[in-house]
Amino acid sequence: MASVRQHSFDVLIVGGGPAGMAASSTAAAHGHKVAIVDDNPSLGGQIWRGRSFSSASKRAADKTAAAWYRKVQNAQITHLSGLRVFDSAQAGVLLAESQDGPNSQYGQWELHYRKLILATGAQERFLPFPGWTLRNVLGAGALQSMVKSGLPVAGKRIVVAGSGPLLLAVAAYMRAHGAQVVEICEQASMGQLAAFAFGLLASPERILQGMQYKLQLLGTPYRTGCWPVAAYGTQRLETVVLSDGRRTREIPCDYFACGFHLVPNVELPALLGCHLKNGFVEVDPLQQTSVPDIYCVGEPTGIGGLEQALVEGEIAGLASTGRVEQAQPLQRERKKMQSFTERLEKAFALRPELRRLPDAQTIVCRCEDVTFSQVREYASWRAVKLHTRCGMGPCQGRICGTAGEFLLGWNANSVRPPILPVRFQTMAVAPAIQEIKSQNG
Amino acid sequence: MHEPQPETVQIHINGKSVRVATGSTVAVALTLTEQACRISVRHEERGPLCAMGICMECRVTIDGVPSRLACQTLCQPNMDVRTHG
Numbered sequence A: 001m002a003s004v005r006q007h008s009f010d011v012l013i014v015g016g017g018p019a020g021m022a023a024s025s026t027a028a029a030h031g032h033k034v035a036i037v038d039d040n041p042s043l044g045g046q047i048w049r050g051r052s053f054s055s056a057s058k059r060a061a062d063k064t065a066a067a068w069y070r071k072v073q074n075a076q077i078t079h080l081s082g083l084r085v086f087d088s089a090q091a092g093v094l095l096a097e098s099q100d101g102p103n104s105q106y107g108q109w110e111l112h113y114r115k116l117i118l119a120t121g122a123q124e125r126f127l128p129f130p131g132w133t134l135r136n137v138l139g140a141g142a143l144q145s146m147v148k149s150g151l152p153v154a155g156k157r158i159v160v161a162g163s164g165p166l167l168l169a170v171a172a173y174m175r176a177h178g179a180q181v182v183e184i185c186e187q188a189s190m191g192q193l194a195a196f197a198f199g200l201l202a203s204p205e206r207i208l209q210g211m212q213y214k215l216q217l218l219g220t221p222y223r224t225g226c227w228p229v230a231a232y233g234t235q236r237l238e239t240v241v242l243s244d245g246r247r248t249r250e251i252p253c254d255y256f257a258c259g260f261h262l263v264p265n266v267e268l269p270a271l272l273g274c275h276l277k278n279g280f281v282e283v284d285p286l287q288q289t290s291v292p293d294i295y296c297v298g299e300p301t302g303i304g305g306l307e308q309a310l311v312e313g314e315i316a317g318l319a320s321t322g323r324v325e326q327a328q329p330l331q332r333e334r335k336k337m338q339s340f341t342e343r344l345e346k347a348f349a350l351r352p353e354l355r356r357l358p359d360a361q362t363i364v365c366r367c368e369d370v371t372f373s374q375v376r377e378y379a380s381w382r383a384v385k386l387h388t389r390c391g392m393g394p395c396q397g398r399i400c401g402t403a404g405e406f407l408l409g410w411n412a413n414s415v416r417p418p419i420l421p422v423r424f425q426t427m428a429v430a431p432a433i434q435e436i437k438s439q440n441g
Numbered sequence B: 001m002h003e004p005q006p007e008t009v010q011i012h013i014n015g016k017s018v019r020v021a022t023g024s025t026v027a028v029a030l031t032l033t034e035q036a037c038r039i040s041v042r043h044e045e046r047g048p049l050c051a052m053g054i055c056m057e058c059r060v061t062i063d064g065v066p067s068r069l070a071c072q073t074l075c076q077p078n079m080d081v082r083t084h085g
Helices: A018-028 A060-074 A140-148 A166-176 A190-202 A204-216 A267-271 A305-319 A325-347 A352-356 A381-388 A400-408 A432-440 B026-032
Strands: A004-014 A034-037 A077-080 A083-090 A093-098 A108-118 A122-124 A157-163 A180-186 A222-224 A227-232 A239-243 A248-252 A255-260 A262-264 A294-296 A363-365 B008-013 B016-021 B059-062 B065-069 B080-082
Touching: A004 A018, A004 A077, A018 A034, A018 A060, A018 A077, A018 A108, A018 A305, A060 A305, A083 A108, A083 A267, A108 A305, A122 A140, A140 A157, A140 A166, A140 A255, A140 B026, A157 A166, A157 A227, A157 A239, A166 A180, A166 A255, A190 A325, A227 A255, A294 A305, A305 A325, A352 A400, A363 A400, A381 A400, B008 B026, B016 B026, B026 B059, B026 B080
Parallel strands: A004 A034, A004 A108, A034 A077, A108 A294, A157 A180, A157 A255, A180 A222, B008 B080
Antiparallel strands: A083 A093, A093 A108, A122 A262, A227 A239, A239 A248, B008 B016, B059 B065, B059 B080
């Protein structure tokens, strides 16, 4: 039987990755009632995923993770795990559905807040090519997530491809777990990347990070200006075909980890009316969005990686609890990082050849199995949804919509509630919100 | 203080028992045993794509509840997983 549970918080954070962890532990420091709501079983987002890190570790990255987990544990924070936020009932109230773990009663949750901090993270961009729907063709970050959640890859042959700094991190991680990383294929040209690497001199930690990857990846070719054109196999992946625009090579492998950099998760910010600019949530120097009392931190404001996410989280944690002055040094730090984000975007800009990846029969919308020949004649996202069912399945266009933005210039940012598929029972218990209103009024 | 954790956990996938490392997601159990999560509209076998709860390709029936995401669900002792639902 579905039920409605109501909870009120001074500060509610959506998203339990590094940005959300920094925001919540900072906000909770002064006795405010703070909660994190997240759809995963544990805190840490895709990068930390609830693994245990030691503060005694030699790796600076592990120390950082350990320190933030400790801060969250020591603060008085309610962690609502396994809850998916799907709608906003009215200003100051989000609706969520439980799906996993100890909260698995499939009821609706009403989460009331004074201040809201959106830390919804990013997803990989997927581009359709022939064979991308085969089993064992996954995102690059996706394969890493699977290994972090227990998938053994020792001895497996893995090709890593697509775009972005994530490819190196993923390849290094796979190598460390005993996989045979056959090669890393970056679509950006060497020229594009060299300009980026030069800019990195401003940020020594990142250079160190880059060199660590290099050492770990010794012997694995890192090919630039190279991209996937097809994957073959009977139901399951057997080989991938890579191209540099002149010649193609077919390489046998067990897993193909392929993602084209990241796109921000802006569905909830957009639903709440936050202003977007070039696909990202627009924020002021205190991380405030265009909507009063709503802040946004981390990747939705710009793909800047871990350090920027943490700093933005701290700024919003302070600002949302009235400690604006304390945020000033952090704001200066953040400003320095901004140029990194911009350079990153230029360095890994997608090459136009990738628009020709799908052939007529390639499935673009995996939920509804709609092919490229069915969708390519439509210039708008609205039209393609109406005529082909592309984007109408359970992922609600999160995969095909982001691909279509690049392939066909769709503007797939229009959102409608519920922003995720919700059980009928959950939708059927909506009236509780009215009762609260009448009691208060 | 902490109870010693068993290192593996047994679940049932389409009636067949599978043992995986404690802390593994259902998506890991399915991939490890080379099984598809669902059959698509055009009858293709599908497995996880994003592994973070966005693509919905890994939806399976768990303990009788349909459309649960294998990538966000940890294997619990004797969990009953049904694919192709």
